Amino acid sequence: MTRSRDEIELDLPFLVNGTLDAEARAEIEAALAEDPHLAAEHEALAAIRSGMQAEDTKTPGEFGLARLMRDVDRQTARAADHRADAGGARRGVAPFRSRTTLWQAVAAVAVLGIVAQSYFLRPATNLEVNVAPAGYVLAGSEERGALLVGFAAGATEAAIRGLLLDAELEIVAGPSALGLYRLDVLDGADVETATGLLRSAEGIVESVENVRN
Amino acid sequence: MSENHHFLVQQVGQGDKQALAALYRAYERPVYRFIVSRLNDPHEAADILHEVFMDIWRVAASFEGRSQVRTWIFGIAYRKVIDAHRKRARVTVTDEVPETGDVAEAADAGFAAKQEAEHLRYCMGTLSDEHRSAVSLAFYEDMTCAEIAQIAGVPEGTIKSRLHHAKKLLLHCLSGRIRGRALA
Incomplete structure (x- = not known):
């Protein structure tokens, strides 16, 4: 036997769920045959697993899938609008959000045609270059937030809120699928100071990355 | 199966809704069961399940x-539920293992509890989220220690330790409830 009794005890759940390799399984089964206490624990764990496996869980099912498809469609449509807006903005023309606004815009152009044409066809001035119309996000524009932060699994919202207030930070995006948040300093606050505070907050912050550096 | 699901994720990354639906059908039940076992709230669990698959839709292209x-x-x-706990500011921790109770006796009680889903649900509900997650992934999903560690982002030793403590707490809780019922 190469492992201690304690190590074998820690592996019992994986003997019960059948995920140990053959060698480990044989070693633990041999130990169970000699140790009634371990055997009783194994039996109890097996009973717990059986009870859990027997539970009937009612899931959202097809309703959940329909909801998912609906929201995916909405998001896809929004993304398409966004791309159209950004494309329009890059070309220096007004973005169209729907047929209604399209026709309103056409009507407006009919009235203001010559004025509009002369405006859009003239060369851009230095001041106009790189300036997007208010309310539109250009494709490829920089993501908000100076810091990419992962919070510790056990950190409470109250603890996180207190830390962010101390460090004069706000959450501007997240959590991402990886559980990371984008944070930015409030006006007038120093990002280096804030980063230092986050890094010293053990138990609340798991990782900090300054994505602007 | 695994390669097939990998292919589905690639398809989702290219905007294939039918692939997302196939992935949903394959994982809806286990993922929902995992979430609801940690929240004890079917409605909130359904919302989080929805968020999980919306995230999959958004980030599948970056799955390497x-x-x-x-x-x-x-x-x-796993991370979505942690976030939900934070929003609730809920602290459900029963990390201290009571000294009373005999393991062999608790083991008998645990065996009897095979038929006692209600007791099991109750006792699972007394565990901390970390303990509950580990038990859920080990016994609902039959995952390896390495898989559970990867999901929780901790070393395998931590998962073994969590399962060990969770087991003690569960057996103690089950023993107490079943003994209490026998005396009633």
């Missing part, structure tokens, strides 16, 4: 296949 699809999806769900 370095982990199994199953651990990747459960990892997303």
